[in-house]
Amino acid sequence: MNALANATSSSQAASKASPISTAATNASASDAHERGQPAAAAAGSSELARTKITLLGALKRFPDFPIPGINFIDILPLFQDVSIHATLLRALELQVLELFGEQAKPDVIVGLDARGFLFGPSLALRLGASFVPVRKKGKMPGPCVTAAYEKEYGTDFFQMQEGAVKPGQRVLIVDDIIATGGSAAAAASLVKQLGGDLIGYLFILEIPVLNGRSKLGDVPVVTLLETNE
Numbered sequence: 001m002n003a004l005a006n007a008t009s010s011s012q013a014a015s016k017a018s019p020i021s022t023a024a025t026n027a028s029a030s031d032a033h034e035r036g037q038p039a040a041a042a043a044g045s046s047e048l049a050r051t052k053i054t055l056l057g058a059l060k061r062f063p064d065f066p067i068p069g070i071n072f073i074d075i076l077p078l079f080q081d082v083s084i085h086a087t088l089l090r091a092l093e094l095q096v097l098e099l100f101g102e103q104a105k106p107d108v109i110v111g112l113d114a115r116g117f118l119f120g121p122s123l124a125l126r127l128g129a130s131f132v133p134v135r136k137k138g139k140m141p142g143p144c145v146t147a148a149y150e151k152e153y154g155t156d157f158f159q160m161q162e163g164a165v166k167p168g169q170r171v172l173i174v175d176d177i178i179a180t181g182g183s184a185a186a187a188a189s190l191v192k193q194l195g196g197d198l199i200g201y202l203f204i205l206e207i208p209v210l211n212g213r214s215k216l217g218d219v220p221v222v223t224l225l226e227t228n229e
């Protein structure tokens with residue numbers, strides 16, 4: 001069963017972002033006015049709700065991949081359609097700006113191998129942040145820090161290059177999916193080993209039944225979509 005997720009976080013929300021599109025419906029703006037919300041903010045949230053429905057509809061499911069018992073959710077179709085790709089990037093940018101505000105944006109976007117590489121660099125550019133990859137072990141030259149982890153369908157090792165994140169830099173970890181949370185938690189341990197200030201996580205999709213958030217500690221965790229199918 002699909003369900004739209006609210007982007008949830010435990011931190012301050014400084015909403016300075018503009019709506020995904022300025023084409024807000026009169027009905028939603030006026031409803032919000034009656035509830036005491038600023039019309040522009042409500043128009044933006046209604047636009048975001050429509051965006052989420054579009055994105056959820058584009059995902060594909062593959063039962064028993066890569067191993068029996070896993071219902072694999074494929075996010076690659078989001079990038080096959082130019083309009084959906086653009087909508088996705090705008091929605092992710094808005095989530096970050098709503099959470100942190102212009103003044104407290106991340107310095108570094110850390111994207112996870114491999115699907116965090118599909119949108120991490122584009123998002124970093126939009127936010128004026130640098131992009132740093134977390135890669136599977138043995139893929140990057142030079143000294144690296146390493147963390148072992150378990151994910152929904154196996155075990156692995158992640159690495160980051162030493163010096164890629166400078167001590168005190170504000171880091172946002174991004175990936176396509178949070179399932180058990182093992183991958184994201186390992187990435188967090190690498191960021192901390194490098195002295196980075198981990199300010200939060202951003203995912204396109206969450207599988208809440210697997211309770212991955214429980215591994216991610218006290219920083220904000222933002223997800224655009226969720227599904228328990």
Ligand SMILES: O=P(O)(O)OC[C@H]1O[C@H](OP(=O)(O)OP(=O)(O)O)[C@H](O)[C@@H]1O
Nearest residue numbers: 113114115151152178179180181182183
């Ligand atoms: O929350 P978890 O249980 O850790 O699972 C989530 C991770 O699993 C998938 O990556 P995968 O390891 O399959 O790598 P890939 O992107 O290279 O296919 C997904 O892209 C996340 O990174």
Ligand SMILES: Nc1ncnc2[nH]cnc12
Nearest residue numbers: 071072073074152177179
């Ligand atoms: N069910 C799933 N679908 C796609 N990617 C995943 N990564 C971990 N679990 C996944």
